[in-house]
Amino acid sequence: MPDLNKLNQAILDGDAKTAASVTKEALEAGVDPVVLIQQHMVPAMDEVGRLYEAEEYFVPELLLAARAMKASLELLRPLLAESGAEPTGRVVIGTVKGDLHDIGKNLVGSMLEGGGFEVIDLGADVAPEKFIEAIQTRGARIVCLSALLTVTMPSMKKTIEALEQAGVRNQVKVLVGGAPVTPQFAKEIGADGYGETANAAVALARQFVQR
Amino acid sequence: MSNPRQRVNDAVERRSGPVPVDFGATSVTGIHVSVVAALRDHYGLEKRPVKIHEPLQMLGWVEDDLKVAMGIDTEGVFRRRTMFGYPNENWKPWNFNGLDVLVPEKFNTTVDANGDTLIYPEGDLSAAPSGRMPKGFHFFDAIIRQNHFDPDNLNPEDNCEEFKPLAEADVDAIAADVARAHATGRYVIAGFGGTAFGDIALVPGTFLKDPRGIRDITEWYVSLRSRRDYVHAVFERQCEVGIANLARIHEKVGSQVGAVFLCGTDFGTQTSAFCSKATFDELWLPHYRRVCDWVHANTAWKCFKHSCGSVGRFIPSFIEAGFDILNPVQCSATGMDPEHLKRTYGDLIAFWGGGVDTQQTLPFGTPAEVREQVLSRCEVFSRGGGFVFNSIHNIQAGTPVANVVAMLDAVREFNGRN
Numbered sequence: 001m002p003d004l005n006k007l008n009q010a011i012l013d014g015d016a017k018t019a020a021s022v023t024k025e026a027l028e029a030g031v032d033p034v035v036l037i038q039q040h041m042v043p044a045m046d047e048v049g050r051l052y053e054a055e056e057y058f059v060p061e062l063l064l065a066a067r068a069m070k071a072s073l074e075l076l077r078p079l080l081a082e083s084g085a086e087p088t089g090r091v092v093i094g095t096v097k098g099d100l101h102d103i104g105k106n107l108v109g110s111m112l113e114g115g116g117f118e119v120i121d122l123g124a125d126v127a128p129e130k131f132i133e134a135i136q137t138r139g140a141r142i143v144c145l146s147a148l149l150t151v152t153m154p155s156m157k158k159t160i161e162a163l164e165q166a167g168v169r170n171q172v173k174v175l176v177g178g179a180p181v182t183p184q185f186a187k188e189i190g191a192d193g194y195g196e197t198a199n200a201a202v203a204l205a206r207q208f209v210q211r
Numbered sequence: 212m213s214n215p216r217q218r219v220n221d222a223v224e225r226r227s228g229p230v231p232v233d234f235g236a237t238s239v240t241g242i243h244v245s246v247v248a249a250l251r252d253h254y255g256l257e258k259r260p261v262k263i264h265e266p267l268q269m270l271g272w273v274e275d276d277l278k279v280a281m282g283i284d285t286e287g288v289f290r291r292r293t294m295f296g297y298p299n300e301n302w303k304p305w306n307f308n309g310l311d312v313l314v315p316e317k318f319n320t321t322v323d324a325n326g327d328t329l330i331y332p333e334g335d336l337s338a339a340p341s342g343r344m345p346k347g348f349h350f351f352d353a354i355i356r357q358n359h360f361d362p363d364n365l366n367p368e369d370n371c372e373e374f375k376p377l378a379e380a381d382v383d384a385i386a387a388d389v390a391r392a393h394a395t396g397r398y399v400i401a402g403f404g405g406t407a408f409g410d411i412a413l414v415p416g417t418f419l420k421d422p423r424g425i426r427d428i429t430e431w432y433v434s435l436r437s438r439r440d441y442v443h444a445v446f447e448r449q450c451e452v453g454i455a456n457l458a459r460i461h462e463k464v465g466s467q468v469g470a471v472f473l474c475g476t477d478f479g480t481q482t483s484a485f486c487s488k489a490t491f492d493e494l495w496l497p498h499y500r501r502v503c504d505w506v507h508a509n510t511a512w513k514c515f516k517h518s519c520g521s522v523g524r525f526i527p528s529f530i531e532a533g534f535d536i537l538n539p540v541q542c543s544a545t546g547m548d549p550e551h552l553k554r555t556y557g558d559l560i561a562f563w564g565g566g567v568d569t570q571q572t573l574p575f576g577t578p579a580e581v582r583e584q585v586l587s588r589c590e591v592f593s594r595g596g597g598f599v600f601n602s603i604h605n606i607q608a609g610t611p612v613a614n615v616v617a618m619l620d621a622v623r624e625f626n627g628r629n
Contacts, residue, residue, distance in 0.1 A: 014436065014437070052483075055483060055484070055487075056487075058483070058484055058485060058486045058487050058490070059432050059480075059485045059486065060432050060433055060434075060435045060436035060437075060485075060486060060490075061436055063429055063432055063433050064433055064436055064437060067433070097345065098345045098347070098348040099345075100343065100345065100352035101352070103428060103429065103432075106429065125327075125345045149350075149607075150569065150570055150574050150607050150609075151348070151349055151574075151607055151608050151609050152348070179480070179481040179570070180570040180571070182571070196481075196482060197482060197483075
């Protein structure tokens with residue numbers, strides 16, 4: 001049996017090779033994938049989030065930790081699918097129509113994944129109908145909308161309006177974020193929450209699934 | 212009454228006087244082409260298509276008649292080749308979302324199946340496109356063309372294709388442009404290129420036909436932590452070539468240039484930073500210091516640094532490196548309160564920007580709200596000199612002309628009172 005604390009440490013260190021090898025060894029030793037996620041990956045990514053909030057970690061460290069977490073998760077995903085284990089929640093995330101920036105969106109997506117959520121990442125410049133499709137066909141119950149540009153903020157409003165017109169708005173919670181977005185703007189466009197940071201987005205998503 | 216060049220000079224030297232104004236003289240203090248066109252209409256200037264001189268952000272050229280109408284005190288000199296690698300010459304008509312504009316001969320685009328506009332490096336339609344503008348929107352963004360690389364066998368030279376000695380023709384063209392700019396009587400700020408270390412807008416190499424090395428944005432950010440020797444080697448080479456190019460340019464242009472826009476790498480996010488101060492001090496500070504030291508030792512130019520976001524923690528290092536001017540002074544970011552910045556750093560660095568917020572107030576506020584913010588910012592930042600008025604980064608597409616006019620009128624009002 002490998003020392004599973006090494007998985008936590010590998011994620012904190014952003015060491016993808018070690019994260020994958022410890023995960024592999026643990027699976028071979030019969031450790032339950034859900035235990036690996038809930039008792040090791042989620043606490044490690046929570047700690048990464050804490051270090052980011054405390055400004056001990058910055059974008060490079062966050063990206064590296066996310067890579068390490070994903071290297072482990074890649075090995076666990078097929079097993080989770082086989083066992084029918086449910087994620088903490090199902091999130092669809094994307095940068096809104098007209099906006100091609102995705103660093104912030106990727107960071108939030110990774111932190112949500114690290115928080116035990118299944119993340120359906122639609123990429124950047126995403127049309128409202130793609131969010132609707134993910135809600136209808138993949139069961140996403142949280143929608144995360146990102147924008148970096150002032151001029152693409154109206155696409156957030158249009159996306160929420162499209163969710164309403166498609167009759168799916170009541171099935172989901174909508175979370176918005178990005179440099180020019182403010183809590184006031186989130187309220188004005190009818191979003192359910194505003195995440196100033198990746199950590200705040202995870203905390204809100206957790207609140208949504210607990211309700 | 213001082214002349215435009217003197218006004219900016221005084222401000223940059225942190226001497227009291229009227230607040231000078233810059234719009235359009237750099238790629239980070241410009242105006243979206245649609246707003247330039249609307250301003251020309253507002254001021255009743257001759258109707259003619261505006262030139263798009265910076266194609267990534269679709270910035271419009273602010274011609275002399277508009278500069279006079281807006282009360283602009285600066286004149287820009289740009290590197291000869293644009294973000295898509297072609298020179299700004301031989302203009303041709305183009306229609307941009309219904310607006311007739313002019314673009315250079317090699318601004319070559321296609322439209323894909325989604326209706327998005329694709330643009331090509333050096334205008335070469337046989338190369339892979341390097342920029343994309345979503346249908347109906349306002350800017351291009353880089354298309355990431357990351358060739359396969361072996362992480363264990365990276366060669367820094369691959370990331371240095373763009374850092375090479377300028378061709379003699381390019382130096383001559385720059386010299387001619389500096390002479391043109393100087394003859395206007397305005398303060399010349401020049402972005403010669405080549406010294407922007409790790410600027411994330413430049414990393415993807417939108418101007419290269421087949422970029423090698425690390426060109427993916429995420430991969431580059433990761434490298435700041437995991438491949439520091441590689442990043443250092445790239446910066447080292449860039450620094451060497453950049454200084455050599457500045458020396459050749461300086462030989463031809465001398466003190467006709469007031470300030471040189473050395474680097475636009477963003478270190479701040481809205482609430483925090485892209486990297487730690489320790490990372491900055493290790494990776495950037497030595498190279499910045501070397502460039503600024505060379506400029507100060509060999510020229511009369513001032514060193515201009517742009518970085519968006521919450522950069523309070525980096526300002527002491529910017530000053531230590533030798534930067535004389537900070538832009539865009541994003542007061543809406545965490546820790547960037549104008550009063551705090553002025554009180555703490557006002558004796559050490561000049562603020563070029565910070566005049567009005569372009570995330571909220573200028574695009575979405577009322578003219579009265581714009582006026583109020585502009586008067587307040589002028590009051591704080593101009594105390595004892597050290598302030599060149601500019602909005603916080605370029606004026607964005609969709610900004611109401613009434614707000615831009617309210618902004619300019621407020622600067623005039625402030626100058627009239629003081």
